[in-house]
Amino acid sequence: MNLLKLNNQDDRLDALKEAVKPFEDRAWKHDKEGTFPTENIKELQSIHYTALTVPEEYGGKNISLLELVKAQEIISKADGSTGLSVGWHMGIVKNLAETKAWPQQLYKEFCEKAVNDGALLNNTASETATGSPTRGGKPTTIAVKNGEDWLISGRKTFTTMAPVLDFFVVSAAIEGEDSVANFLISRESNGLSIEETWDSMSMRGTGSHDLVLDKVHVPANRLAAYLTPGDKAAAGWLLHIPACYLGIARAAKEYASSFALEYSPNSIEGTISELPNVRQKIGEMELKVMQSQHFLYSVASQWDNASETEQQAMKPELGAVKLSVVNDAISIVDLAMRLTGARSLSAKNPLQRYYRDVRAGLHNPPMDDMTIMLLASHTLSNSRT
Ligand SMILES: Cc1cc2nc3c(=O)[nH]c(=O)nc-3n(C[C@H](O)[C@H](O)[C@H](O)COP(=O)(O)OP(=O)(O)OC[C@H]3O[C@@H](n4cnc5c(N)ncnc54)[C@H](O)[C@@H]3O)c2cc1C
Known part of the structure; x- marks a missing residue:
């Protein structure tokens, strides 16, 4: 099954309903053990669900927001943790297509990876010091200029889907400036690690662990966008x-x-x-x-x-x-x-x-x-x- 090949929204949603049936049984184990439902995400990748919000020009389906909410509801009915996890990736990819907040080449490269390899990303914006980033706190994660590139250090909390993410969109304050930016950081980067801190009673299968960055080298072209903390744009x-x-x-x-x-x-x-x-x-x-x-x-x-x-x-x-x-x-x-x-x-x-x-x-x-x-x-x- 390849959802990208189905041109009708109802056909895609029907196929998704079939695909998520095994998630219900697996939810018990992951909730009990606090483990991440990697097999659910792999199955969503294999039917190309995770590429549906990618624009058509980059090989996706550019699905509407209405279809996205219906699809997310279907997944979450079978397993809330899987739904919330993949929902961040789906939504962010859609949002970036609409806002064009990233340089076109960077977004295109990510989208092609999402279509061809099922690449996943999520925003890691929350920190202990800021609490919810929606309140406008400035990140304590810091980006230091290193030639043309950056060295980023800090700790992010609530990194949903941490066990399987290919890319982390990390917000960091820029040293010596008043600005804050999002950096697209690959999982393979040296100095990046996940600390398995997620012990919540809710959404136990979201793997929302801490992301630790210790002088992670980030190329200049991975500065994705400058941010206004507590941005008030409609989302x-x-x-x-x-x-x-x-x-x-x-x-x-x-x-x-x-x-x-x-x-x-x-x-x-x-x-x-x-x-x-x-x-x-x-x-x-x-x-x-x-x-x-x-x-x-x-x-x-x-x-x-x-x-x-x-x-x-x-x-x-x-x-x-x-x-x-x-x-x-x-x-x-x-x-x-x-x-x-x-x-x-x-x-x-x-x-x-x-x-x-x-x-x-x-x-x-x-x-x-x-x-x-x-x-x-x-x-x-x-x-x-
Ligand atoms: C299941 C789950 C998944 C998540 N996934 C992600 C993710 O993928 N990426 C990510 O970045 N984050 C994620 N988050 C984090 C989330 O977005 C919030 O940052 C986090 O829940 C902390 O919010 P809070 O309101 O509890 O914390 P705080 O902001 O610390 O607030 C705690 C209390 O203090 C009050 N308060 C604090 N500051 C103010 C203020 N300035 N004005 C008024 N009241 C204030 C609040 O009302 C609240 O009662 C996730 C959270 C959960 C629960």
Whole structure:
């Protein structure tokens, strides 16, 4: 199967649904052992999923944001950790095509590697000192000029997909200047190592370890872009995040609904699916899934159809959809667990994993408090007489 050869979005999504079926079983082991689902990523590479957001001129499919969120939801329904992991790569590649933030040659070279070898990248922006980079903190990772090239030293936290990344997009402050830049650093570079620090209770299979850089030599042409810390540009690609948590919420809803149709305690005739208290929860879950889906798909397709200027005005919607979908995903998993009862707490029950995994969404960007403040400013600036 080669998704790049399928010209119809629905065919690609159907093929992806088939491909991710084994991920569900593997999720147990990786969650339990805190290991990275390398085999899932290899399978996504082998069907060329990881090249779908590459522009057509470089051999990809330039899929729309709407298709990307639908695809990410499918993967995350099977395994949230795999979905969030590959979602960063997919989204960043799409974002770079839209913003043209990198020199054309550098982006082209990476894209060709993504198409031909399944190369993967991710942004490593977070640090202990800055916390979430969205708050505007300056990296303590430092780039020192070395002739025409650079020597980069520092430590990055939360490097999702660290076990399989081919390239790390590392943000670093430039010594002696007030500027910060992203550098594209290859995994093979001397002085680069991964410290296996990821011990989170959520998204245990994302391999979000620390990246340690000790005077890593980076060629001059790998300075990919100058950055403004806490950049306020609208970022449609970040919708891969709510897509991930909606996928997990759907899995919880389906599990609880199937359980309701099967569970028949001897206090009643038939199954608990006929009881009003259970049907109430099923209806509430369905309502939240529907609301999330429509909000997410509508904002994604609005982005797809907007001009660049219109996209920049979409920050309030982009923040709102992430906040709404993630918080509803947490509520949906909660309802699914209440419906299922104490069995949901068993280590053998998938709901306890979904419960832990959806919490991570609160700590992916943009953060809820920033979104609420943005919505307040948006309202007040539109209300000014
Ligand atoms: C599963 C997962 C995967 C991730 N993958 C990646 C990745 O691939 N690459 C990457 O770079 N990062 C990644 N991250 C990191 C993520 O983007 C955040 O940097 C990280 O979660 C820390 O955010 P925080 O809000 O907890 O931390 P902090 O920013 O330290 O915030 C902690 C608390 O302090 C408050 N706070 C801190 N600063 C301010 C401020 N200036 N104003 C107001 N309140 C403030 C916050 O409200 C919060 O309550 C990942 C995180 C998770 C959970």
